[in-house]
Amino acid sequence: xxxxIVNKSPHxxxxxxxxxxxxxxxRAFTGGPVTIRPMERKLIPTGLYIELPVGFEAQVRxxxxxAIRHGITVLxxxxxxxxxxxxEIGVILINTSEIxxxxxxxxxxxxxxxxxxxxxxxxxxxxxxxxxxxxxGFGHSGKK
Numbered sequence: 001x002x003x004x005i006v007n008k009s010p011h012x013x014x015x016x017x018x019x020x021x022x023x024x025x026x027r028a029f030t031g032g033p034v035t036i037r038p039m040e041r042k043l044i045p046t047g048l049y050i051e052l053p054v055g056f057e058a059q060v061r062x063x064x065x066x067a068i069r070h071g072i073t074v075l076x077x078x079x080x081x082x083x084x085x086x087x088e089i090g091v092i093l094i095n096t097s098e099i100x101x102x103x104x105x106x107x108x109x110x111x112x113x114x115x116x117x118x119x120x121x122x123x124x125x126x127x128x129x130x131x132x133x134x135x136x137g138f139g140h141s142g143k144k
Contacts, residue, residue, distance in 0.1 A: 009047030071097030
């Protein structure tokens with residue numbers, strides 16, 4: 001599948017870094033260093049504008065290396081880019097560490113996954129069919 005994308009930055013287009021990668025890295029288009037203080041959030045521009053086909057979305061997710069090494073993550077993870085959105089892709093980053101972190105122009109800051117989805121119509125009901133799991137929620141299956 002080919003998807004149209006406008007790149008107003010001097011950085012390479014998002015690309016799969018390995019043969020079986022699911023996500024393409026997004027790069028910061030900041031024009032210079034941007035420091036994110038502890039527990040601060042900032043919208044980081046990418047210079048990218050995408051034309052997704054109907055029935056598809058782009059999901060913006062954290063990069064695991066930034067998260068584990070520096071506590072930098074995507075705040076609204078995953079962020080959703082809808083098929084009818086035509087504005088610049090921005091990434092909301094938060095610094096969950098105790099020290100400042102600086103994003104430089106061109107740094108890989110997040111990853112983007114293109115995903116197909118199905119639209120549904122919800123039908124109001126008085127009850128739903130039960131399963132073996134039933135209402136078992138968070139942690140219901142234990143540690144093992």
